[in-house]
Amino acid sequence: MPNPDLILLHPPNIYDFRFRTILYGPISDLIPSTPVFEMYPIGFTTIAEYLERHGFKVKIINLAMRMLASERFNPEKLIASLNPLAFGIDLHWMPHCHGAIEIARIIKKHHPQTPVIFGGFSSTYYHQELIERPEVDFVIRGDSTEEPVLLLLKRLRGDEDAPQFEAIPNLTWKDGKGEIHVNPLAWSPPDLNHVLLDYSYVVKAVFRYRDLISFIPFKGWLGYPITAVLTCRGCTYSCRTCGGSAYAFRKMHGRLKPAYRDPELLAKDIRNIARFSKGPIFILGDLRQAGMDYAARFFQAIRGYTGPVIVELFDAADREFLRELARALPNFVLEISLESHSDEVRRAFGRPYTTAQAEATMEYALEAGCKRLDVFFMIGLPHQDFQSVMETVDYAGKLIREFNRGKEPRLFPFISPMAPFLDPGSEAFENPEQFGYKVFYRSLEEHRRALEMPSWKYFLSYETVWMSREEIVESTYEAGLRLNELKKAYGLISQRKAEDVAYRIQKARSLIRQIDEVLTMSRSDLREKFLAALKPQVDGANTSTVCDKEELNLRLGLLNLRFLKSATILLRGSEL
Ligand code: B12
Ligand code: SF4
Numbered sequence: 271m272p273n274p275d276l277i278l279l280h281p282p283n284i285y286d287f288r289f290r291t292i293l294y295g296p297i298s299d300l301i302p303s304t305p306v307f308e309m310y311p312i313g314f315t316t317i318a319e320y321l322e323r324h325g326f327k328v329k330i331i332n333l334a335m336r337m338l339a340s341e342r343f344n345p346e347k348l349i350a351s352l353n354p355l356a357f358g359i360d361l362h363w364m365p366h367c368h369g370a371i372e373i374a375r376i377i378k379k380h381h382p383q384t385p386v387i388f389g390g391f392s393s394t395y396y397h398q399e400l401i402e403r404p405e406v407d408f409v410i411r412g413d414s415t416e417e418p419v420l421l422l423l424k425r426l427r428g429d430e431d432a433p434q435f436e437a438i439p440n441l442t443w444k445d446g447k448g449e450i451h452v453n454p455l456a457w458s459p460p461d462l463n464h465v466l467l468d469y470s471y472v473v474k475a476v477f478r479y480r481d482l483i484s485f486i487p488f489k490g491w492l493g494y495p496i497t498a499v500l501t502c503r504g505c506t507y508s509c510r511t512c513g514g515s516a517y518a519f520r521k522m523h524g525r526l527k528p529a530y531r532d533p534e535l536l537a538k539d540i541r542n543i544a545r546f547s548k549g550p551i552f553i554l555g556d557l558r559q560a561g562m563d564y565a566a567r568f569f570q571a572i573r574g575y576t577g578p579v580i581v582e583l584f585d586a587a588d589r590e591f592l593r594e595l596a597r598a599l600p601n602f603v604l605e606i607s608l609e610s611h612s613d614e615v616r617r618a619f620g621r622p623y624t625t626a627q628a629e630a631t632m633e634y635a636l637e638a639g640c641k642r643l644d645v646f647f648m649i650g651l652p653h654q655d656f657q658s659v660m661e662t663v664d665y666a667g668k669l670i671r672e673f674n675r676g677k678e679p680r681l682f683p684f685i686s687p688m689a690p691f692l693d694p695g696s697e698a699f700e701n702p703e704q705f706g707y708k709v710f711y712r713s714l715e716e717h718r719r720a721l722e723m724p725s726w727k728y729f730l731s732y733e734t735v736w737m738s739r740e741e742i743v744e745s746t747y748e749a750g751l752r753l754n755e756l757k758k759a760y761g762l763i764s765q766r767k768a769e770d771v772a773y774r775i776q777k778a779r780s781l782i783r784q785i786d787e788v789l790t791m792s793r794s795d796l797r798e799k800f801l802a803a804l805k806p807q808v809d810g811a812n813t814s815t816v817c818d819k820e821e822l823n824l825r826l827g828l829l830n831l832r833f834l835k836s837a838t839i840l841l842r843g844s845e846l
Pocket of ligand 1: 297298301302303306307308309310311312313314316317358359360361362363364365387388389390391392410412413414415416419498500502503504505511512513514515554689690693694
């Protein structure tokens with residue numbers, strides 16, 4: 271097996287999560303990952319493919335996934351046995367700040383001379399703080415790092431045509447004397463056509479390294495192999511709390527407008543993925559962001575594709591658009607983020623549409639034949655108090671009643687808190703008072719320490735003028751319970767599932783109080799002892815708190831995945 275030049279490591283959010291008592295709360299109920307956030311960034315696959323195209327060997331190791339899969343797996347032992355030219359660690363999502371730094375520390379312990387490279391959105395935001403740490407040698411900033419990583423690796427390998435460190439765009443680095451340099455953020459490609467976004471690198475690498483588990487994106491993926499394609503990097507909208515808004519991209523990545531992928535390439539990505547997977551494919555980004563012409567070209571290019579595709583809308587849509595969408599993708603599923611029933615709250619959050627416009631869009635989507643319509647609501651928004659959250663749940667009940675009347679239900683509402691952190695770089699993080707937020711943690715180190723607390727109430731990095739931290743937590747559990755009841759009453763979930771969810775919510779509610787009590791103890795040895803005793807119960811309440819994660823899955827029928835069959839053979843005898 272070839273020794274890779276670059277090993278990309280994806281950390282768990284909290285390094286020692288397997289041995290600590292942590293009540294995560296519903297921080298990941300509405301995404302495929304568990305609360306450990308084991309999914310690695312899509313960018314790992316584009317960086318890896320780009321480097322391979324230019325003669326380097328790259329391996330992805332999803333450490334979080336491997337740690338989840340087996341208690342016996344020892345990440346330190348694995349890291350000690352590796353010997354690449356450089357290690358890359360994603361600190362893309364802020365909740366990984368604990369795990370990412372710890373992994374870097376372990377690398378330096380065993381390989382003091384091997385460069386450690388950080389990258390991703392949070393690394394970009396906190397590049398100065400990161401580079402000051404002894405574990406970090408390089409930070410590559412920006413939303414498009416394939417080319418800067420290539421130049422850096424060439425430099426590290428000592429290639430003759432490699433630029434000097436000071437000439438590598440987007441690089442924050444330390445020289446031999448420990449002096450810090452911040453190179454200009456000069457690499458920001460205007461489009462997204464220079465990368466391959468179809469996972470073909472992953473398929474090849476799994477076979478080359480005879481190692482499926484290191485590449486698996488999240489726990490349960492083999493049973494529900496959802497993949498995603500990207501329409502762009504960037505966003506034209508400015509939702510106030512989003513670290514990927516137009517505002518945040520401008521501030522952090524110097525990007526003035528999104529880099530779009532040609533619609534024909536996007537269609538090709540989907541068809542390529544369908545060659546090895548029959549799972550649903552999520553098209554990330556509203557297809558209309560680059561204009562209606564973009565959407566029309568995509569529909570033209572994808573016509574005839576019949577696999578399940580999930581599409582998201584960032585604004586209301588008219589009847590004609592949804593009909594066109596259904597003609598091009600007959601098996602489409604739609605996701606809309608309504609955030610709240612209240613126009614006032616939604617407007618304050620930065621969404622451009624009214625409840626009435628959203629309802630018309632939902633009606634057109636169902637009329638056009640969408641297979642499923644997922645509607646998302648959020649807790650922790652500007653102008654939203656406890657009562658408003660409860661009214662949102664009542665409104666979700668109204669949607670279920672009116673849109674699913676007398677038929678197999680297709681509309682599924684979900685509600686979750688904005689947690690654990692307010693995104694650094696978002697407008698609300700940068701100007702909290704202006705939007706009614708109070709931010710508890712500002713630095714990377716403060717966020718990292720917060721993750722050492724035993725419950726999500728203390729991770730939560732903000733509260734608002736309208737709700738305290740306690741109220742955000744309590745409204746989350748209450749809203750979860752009420753929505754669960756509604757889903758049971760209207761047959762969206764089975765009686766059994768509803769009972770399980772209700773049990774977990776009540777359990778989590780009681781555990782959060784018990785943890786609060788333990789934290790009042792003055793003796794740290796007693797605190798540790800009581801927390802350790804709570805661990806089995808806490809672990810049992812940790813997944814699918816406010817809804818069952820599987821509610822998000824489409825019914826796929828029997829999967830027939832050529833790739834998976836071959837890979838499963840490879841895996842026999844491993845510890846998955
Ligand atoms: C798609 C998406 C997702 C997908 C993930 C798809 C995936 N596997 O990457 C899903 C829906 C699963 C998701 C989940 C979450 N997301 Co999200 N997501 C997005 C979204 C909408 C687009 C991201 C995107 O375009 N990526 C494409 C490009 C920009 O990134 P990339 O190609 O993956 O990586 C490039 C660079 O980032 C960099 N890079 C990344 N990693 C590394 C590592 C190294 C070593 C180097 C050198 C470079 C590098 O180089 C890459 C190649 O050029 C953004 C919002 C936005 N408009 O950006 C939010 C966003 C990134 N998500 C965010 C958050 C908070 C989350 C969650 C934590 C939310 C939650 N509580 O559940 C989870 C975490 C999931 C996990 N890890 O398990 C925040 C992050 C803010 C922050 N700084 O922490 C954002 C900005 C906005 C938001 N609130 O949704 N997300
Ligand atoms: S939450 Fe809003 S700003 Fe962020 S990616 Fe989605 S539409 Fe864009």
